[in-house]
Amino acid sequence: MVIKSTMLRQNLYGYLDGVLETGKPLVIERKGRRLKIVPESSPAKTDCLEHHDAIVGDPDGLLGLDWSSEWKGELP
Numbered sequence: 001m002v003i004k005s006t007m008l009r010q011n012l013y014g015y016l017d018g019v020l021e022t023g024k025p026l027v028i029e030r031k032g033r034r035l036k037i038v039p040e041s042s043p044a045k046t047d048c049l050e051h052h053d054a055i056v057g058d059p060d061g062l063l064g065l066d067w068s069s070e071w072k073g074e075l076p
Contacts, residue, residue: 001024001026001027002027002028002029002034003015003026003027003028003029004028004029004030005028005029005030008026008028015037016037019037019038019039020039023039023042025037025038025039026038
């Protein structure tokens with residue numbers, strides 16, 4: 001995100017909190033030059049993942065399934 005320095009001044013703490021929460025750098029433009037605010041350490045990539053219910057039912061039930069009828073061709 002690129003913002004002007006006047007926008008930064010209006011909501012400094014909001015922008016700083018946003019950088020800390022997302023880990024995404026903030027670019028400030030002043031007098032035709034750019035500055036970047038980045039967090040010292042970024043959050044783990046897995047922290048941003050959303051939970052999806054992909055398996056309907058008991059996941060342990062998948063362990064005993066016989067998939068041999070689904071194979072096509074010769075087995076190694």
